[in-house]
Amino acid sequence: MKTQTKSVDIDRSAGDFAYPEVHVRDAGAGLSEKTVHYISDVKEDPDWVREFRLRGLKTFLEKPLPTHWASKDLETINFDKIRYYLAPGTGAKRSWDEVPEDIKRTFERLGIPEQERKFLAGVEAQFDSEAVYSNIKKAVGEQGVIFVGSTEGLKNHPEIFRKWFGKVIPIGDNKFSALNSAVFSGGSFIYVPPGVKVKHPLQAYFRINAENFGQFERTLIIADEGSEVTYMEGCTAPKFNTTTLHSAVVELIALKGAKIQYITVQNWSANVFNLVTKRGLAHENAEVKWIDCNIGSRLTMKYPGVVLKGRKARGEVLSIALANNGQHQDTGAKMIHAADETTSNIISKSISVGTGRATYRGLVHVPKHLKNCKNNTECDALLINSTSRTDTYPAITVRGTGNAVQHEASVSQVSAEQIFYMQQRGLSKAQAMSLSVNGFVNDLVRQFPMEYSVELKRLIELEMEGSVG
Amino acid sequence: MKTLTIENLRVTIADQEIVRGLSLAVPRGEVHAIMGPNGSGKSTLAKVLAGHPDYQVTAGSVTMDGENLLELEPDERARKGIFLAFQYPSEVPGVTIANFLRAAVQSRLPEGEELEATDYYAKLYEKMELLGMDRAFTSRAVNEGFSGGEKKRTEILQLAMLEPKYAILDETDSGLDIDALKTVAHGVNSLRGPDIGILLITHYQRILNYIVPDDVHVMVQGRIVRSGGKELALELEERGYDWAREAAGEMALTR
Numbered sequence: 001m002k003t004q005t006k007s008v009d010i011d012r013s014a015g016d017f018a019y020p021e022v023h024v025r026d027a028g029a030g031l032s033e034k035t036v037h038y039i040s041d042v043k044e045d046p047d048w049v050r051e052f053r054l055r056g057l058k059t060f061l062e063k064p065l066p067t068h069w070a071s072k073d074l075e076t077i078n079f080d081k082i083r084y085y086l087a088p089g090t091g092a093k094r095s096w097d098e099v100p101e102d103i104k105r106t107f108e109r110l111g112i113p114e115q116e117r118k119f120l121a122g123v124e125a126q127f128d129s130e131a132v133y134s135n136i137k138k139a140v141g142e143q144g145v146i147f148v149g150s151t152e153g154l155k156n157h158p159e160i161f162r163k164w165f166g167k168v169i170p171i172g173d174n175k176f177s178a179l180n181s182a183v184f185s186g187g188s189f190i191y192v193p194p195g196v197k198v199k200h201p202l203q204a205y206f207r208i209n210a211e212n213f214g215q216f217e218r219t220l221i222i223a224d225e226g227s228e229v230t231y232m233e234g235c236t237a238p239k240f241n242t243t244t245l246h247s248a249v250v251e252l253i254a255l256k257g258a259k260i261q262y263i264t265v266q267n268w269s270a271n272v273f274n275l276v277t278k279r280g281l282a283h284e285n286a287e288v289k290w291i292d293c294n295i296g297s298r299l300t301m302k303y304p305g306v307v308l309k310g311r312k313a314r315g316e317v318l319s320i321a322l323a324n325n326g327q328h329q330d331t332g333a334k335m336i337h338a339a340d341e342t343t344s345n346i347i348s349k350s351i352s353v354g355t356g357r358a359t360y361r362g363l364v365h366v367p368k369h370l371k372n373c374k375n376n377t378e379c380d381a382l383l384i385n386s387t388s389r390t391d392t393y394p395a396i397t398v399r400g401t402g403n404a405v406q407h408e409a410s411v412s413q414v415s416a417e418q419i420f421y422m423q424q425r426g427l428s429k430a431q432a433m434s435l436s437v438n439g440f441v442n443d444l445v446r447q448f449p450m451e452y453s454v455e456l457k458r459l460i461e462l463e464m465e466g467s468v469g
Numbered sequence: 470m471k472t473l474t475i476e477n478l479r480v481t482i483a484d485q486e487i488v489r490g491l492s493l494a495v496p497r498g499e500v501h502a503i504m505g506p507n508g509s510g511k512s513t514l515a516k517v518l519a520g521h522p523d524y525q526v527t528a529g530s531v532t533m534d535g536e537n538l539l540e541l542e543p544d545e546r547a548r549k550g551i552f553l554a555f556q557y558p559s560e561v562p563g564v565t566i567a568n569f570l571r572a573a574v575q576s577r578l579p580e581g582e583e584l585e586a587t588d589y590y591a592k593l594y595e596k597m598e599l600l601g602m603d604r605a606f607t608s609r610a611v612n613e614g615f616s617g618g619e620k621k622r623t624e625i626l627q628l629a630m631l632e633p634k635y636a637i638l639d640e641t642d643s644g645l646d647i648d649a650l651k652t653v654a655h656g657v658n659s660l661r662g663p664d665i666g667i668l669l670i671t672h673y674q675r676i677l678n679y680i681v682p683d684d685v686h687v688m689v690q691g692r693i694v695r696s697g698g699k700e701l702a703l704e705l706e707e708r709g710y711d712w713a714r715e716a717a718g719e720m721a722l723t724r
Contacts, residue, residue, distance in 0.1 A: 415559070416522075417559050420519075420521055423520075423543040424519050424520075425569070425627065427572055427573060427576055428544050431576065435561070435564055435569070436561065438563070439563030440562065
């Protein structure tokens with residue numbers, strides 16, 4: 001491709017910046033009881049949290065890696081080399097003027113709003129583990145909404161926090177939820193009082209910025225009866241030579257008639273293991289909706305789920321995964337129907353580029369005694385190159401009668417004729433490819449909030465630039 | 470002279486020679502028709518002019534206003550002013566006509582210049598009206614689920630929007646009923662003018678009743694065997710392609 005002009009000649013390593021930084025607290029590498037005690041000491045955890053962590057550690061050490069079904073690549077993670085806790089010094093470290101021009105340009109190209117650029121550049125906001133939530137917190141506080149970091153949440157609001165923490169995703173749910181339970185820090189705690197509809201989406205950004213440092217944030221969101229809230233999580237990570245582990249746990253509780261929408265657009269660098277457990281609990285007439293976009297990482301394993309516990313509860317997962325060279329996006333959704341008249345909807349789209357691999361894993365469970373439950377599952381895969389790979393593992397168990405399930409899957413390819421047709425109209429091969437990919441995800445992206453759909457579109461364009469020879 | 474010039478062009482695909490020493494010049498401001506039987510290499514010629522990667526040019530040259538086209542990528546040729554209305558246009562799933570054309574128009578602007586959205590839509594709607602297309606059409610994905618007529622009309626809409634220097638219309642008349650044909654022809658005729666040269670490739674004489682060419686060339690077995698005025702099309706219609714084939718035979722003998 002001939003894109004010689006300076007302004008479009010993107011240095012693809014521009015997003016991979018990292019600043020040298022000084023950590024004032026460091027648990028060292030490796031994981032043992034000592035590490036857990038160290039974290040608990042530094043964070044001044046209440047006893048019950050310390051015990052929770054220790055149980056997490058025990059479970060983590062006991063559980064084998066899930067390589068009997070998941071990628072063997074997990075075996076390459078050296079858990080002894082990872083540093084499990086790192087707290088930053090306080091305050092911002094640098095001014096916007098000090099941020100390198102090429103990074104500013106990348107942000108601009110990605111259409112990231114001013115405020116967020118400063119955050120991403122490390123001018124504002126948190127480093128590593130400790131979350132900083134600024135103005136939004138104050139604004140929603142007037143409605144009685146609690147929006148704090150998980151540490152502050154468990155300390156200052158134990159009556160709500162403790163009631164729900166670890167209930168949707170128990171310690172032993174899987175090896176990585178156990179790991180997170182042992183060493184979690186950062187993440188958000190949100191409580192929305194009954195009937196309160198939070199107008200603006202609440203946002204938090206996470207960013208890994210230390211070599212061999214795993215990010216283990218823990219988020220707990222509770223929407224009380226009849227309330228509504230949208231949470232947005234965005235990630236960008238600098239690139240490191242050694243493996244980085246990100247293993248978050250996110251629990252959502254939507255009480256009677258409440259609505260929670262959780263949006264993630266992440267763009268991990270190509271060496272990150274992203275092993276995340278996300279699940280929501282929907283009570284009667286409540287709705288939990290996950291919008292999940294996975295770009296980058298070496299291996300992502302993430303299957304947002306909804307337990308439909310109350311009558312007429314609704315669950316939805318809309319996901320997009322883009323696996324580029326050497327990457328494996330192993331993503332999907334889980335819908336556990338546990339009450340009558342519950343409905344779930346899963347729409348998953350994946351794009352595999354170069355040697356990238358996208359795997360869809362779905363679990364839909366409707367037990368025998370339930371009536372009038374509905375599930376709709378659609379998964380579409382797009383393969384860009386002949387070396388690209390996709391697999392689909394839908395597991396749908398529906399027992400009993402009077403339940404309706406619908407499943408559709410497709411695999412398609414961008415044909416050489418289609419690219420030629422688009423080139424004939426003046427688009428470069430790379431532009432043609434990225435427009436095709438955007439077309440593929442278009443109907444899904446249209447359901448996203450505006451700023452996220454724009455950002456996602458640009459991210460896809462950047463990813464596709466290197467995909468054509 | 471501003472001309473699209475093809476000289477002694479030879480083209481192969483999978484070691485089979487399809488175009489065998491073809492020469493032709495289409496000056497701007499003129500409409501030239503190429504007629505020929507199935508398998509004569511008409512569509513190959515169209516694709517080669519547009520730069521389709523499957524074909525190998527083994528000899529000859531193609532120049533546009535003096536510039537060598539053959540060394541350019543398909544998108545470079547397009548931006549410099551070559552347009553091909555496809556016989557079988559591809560679908561572009563999920564990409565609306567409005568967005569697709571917008572990207573195409575944008576690609577012709579100098580670096581750093583943004584397309585003015587209001588001007589773009591004003592022009593788009595004007596051209597759609599010319600082709601009797603409903604505005605709602607712009608929000609449909611390119612060629613997805615289109616009827617034959619809708620596809621051809623969309624090709625001409627793109628032609629109208631992109632204002633090329635040379636347009637190659639590859640069997641734009643095929644699969645069209647008489648009303649659709651008239652609409653498409655009306656669209657093409659309204660684009661005729663001193664700034665554009667049009668190469669109209671067709672199997673049938675019918676479309677030439679509506680888009681009257683300046684010159685007609687008969688193509689058989691990868692070569693132009695006869696050239697003449699518009700009356701040549703009628704003669705060919707009367708005498709059939711066998712007559713043209715005989716001419717091709719004569720040519721082969723005299724080489």
